[in-house]
Amino acid sequence: MSETPAPYGSGAGGAAPAPRRVRIPHLMELKERGERWAMLTAYEQYAAEIFDRAGIPVLLVGDSASNNVYGNATSLPVTVDELIPLARAVVRSARRALVVADLPFGSYQASPEQAFLTSARFMKEAGAHAVKLEGGRPVLPAIAKLVESGVPVMGHLGFTPQSEHALGGYRVQGRESDAAKRLVEDALAVQDAGAFAVVLEMVPAAVAQEVTATLRVPTIGIGAGPHCDAQVLVWQDFAGLRTGPMPRFVKQYANLASVLDEAAQAFARDVVEGTFPGDEHSF
Numbered sequence: 001m002s003e004t005p006a007p008y009g010s011g012a013g014g015a016a017p018a019p020r021r022v023r024i025p026h027l028m029e030l031k032e033r034g035e036r037w038a039m040l041t042a043y044e045q046y047a048a049e050i051f052d053r054a055g056i057p058v059l060l061v062g063d064s065a066s067n068n069v070y071g072n073a074t075s076l077p078v079t080v081d082e083l084i085p086l087a088r089a090v091v092r093s094a095r096r097a098l099v100v101a102d103l104p105f106g107s108y109q110a111s112p113e114q115a116f117l118t119s120a121r122f123m124k125e126a127g128a129h130a131v132k133l134e135g136g137r138p139v140l141p142a143i144a145k146l147v148e149s150g151v152p153v154m155g156h157l158g159f160t161p162q163s164e165h166a167l168g169g170y171r172v173q174g175r176e177s178d179a180a181k182r183l184v185e186d187a188l189a190v191q192d193a194g195a196f197a198v199v200l201e202m203v204p205a206a207v208a209q210e211v212t213a214t215l216r217v218p219t220i221g222i223g224a225g226p227h228c229d230a231q232v233l234v235w236q237d238f239a240g241l242r243t244g245p246m247p248r249f250v251k252q253y254a255n256l257a258s259v260l261d262e263a264a265q266a267f268a269r270d271v272v273e274g275t276f277p278g279d280e281h282s283f
């Protein structure tokens with residue numbers, strides 16, 4: 001009769017049956033029905049559990065862990081060995097969401113074979129359900145190789161942070177009409193190579209609208225206007241955990257930094273003043 005408490009890390013549901021995992025065909029159905037959806041990044045257990053419980057259907061273990069977990073200034077330095085344990089934690093913690101692992105800079109550009117070996121590591125060692133990689137024409141053979149080999153691929157066009165030095169910084173892409181035309185062509189090529197979705201980062205809303213209308217697979221916008229099939233934000237941005245200047249495309253839905261600031265100050269004060277621990281915390 002006594003209830004055994006769920007062990008730490010077992011998730012909120014305890015003995016509840018595992019809900020059905022979101023599958024890629026479902027994302028196509030949502031597009032056909034005109035239903036929009038949200039994606040968030042996640043890099044660890046509690047964020048993954050919370051977003052999964054909230055019904056976010058796709059979680060991205062972004063290479064943005066580089067500058068949101070590992071303390072780097074950009075996404076360039078993060079390695080496969082650093083991302084795999086984070087992806088594993090998210091896969092273990094999300095019961096329903098599809099978990100996509102972002103392939104970091106240098107782990108797929110050399111050849112389709114390199115892209116496959118890196119993706120196989122994310123799938124075998126972390127249990128990732130799909131991978132994401134950046135770029136258009138240069139990565140089409142890699143996308144085709146992955147898809148032929150059973151690896152679902154999410155594309156990423158527009159501003160591609162791994163190329164920030166080549167692109168000359170954080171800038172909107174596809175503003176000129178020839179660049180917009182190339183973006184639509186690249187998106188079609190990425191789809192035709194087999195990608196199941198395409199992230200569009202920092203592109204004019206009208207261009208993202210055209211890509212969204214052209215593609216059969218869903219577009220996922222970040223700074224790409226309201227017409228995409230889905231939207232993605234980095235979780236430390238949307239939750240206000242990160243402080244400092246935010247890109248214009250971020251909407252802050254909470255202010256976790258100030259919540260934790262106050263909590264840390266209160267804890268420190270209680271310890272200094274001797275009011276923590278109290279009798280109720282002591283044995």
Ligand SMILES: Nc1nc(=O)c2c([nH]1)NC[C@@H]1CN(c3ccc(C(=O)N[C@@H](CCC(=O)O)C(=O)O)cc3)CN21
Pocket residue numbers: 063064067068075161170171172234236237242246247248249
């Ligand atoms: N926390 C975080 N959020 C992100 O959205 C994000 C990352 N990290 N790391 C990887 C990339 C880098 N990205 C970024 C980073 C900065 C800007 C930025 O500063 N944008 C400014 C300037 C735009 C301009 O000059 O045109 C903005 O106001 O949007 C944009 C995208 C998006 N990704």
Ligand SMILES: CC(C)C(=O)C(=O)O
Pocket residue numbers: 041060061062063064065075102156199222232233234
């Ligand atoms: C912002 C998303 C699309 C991303 O690539 C990342 O978080 O690394």
Ligand SMILES: [Mg+2]
Pocket residue numbers: 062063064075102161
């Ligand atoms: Mg990324």
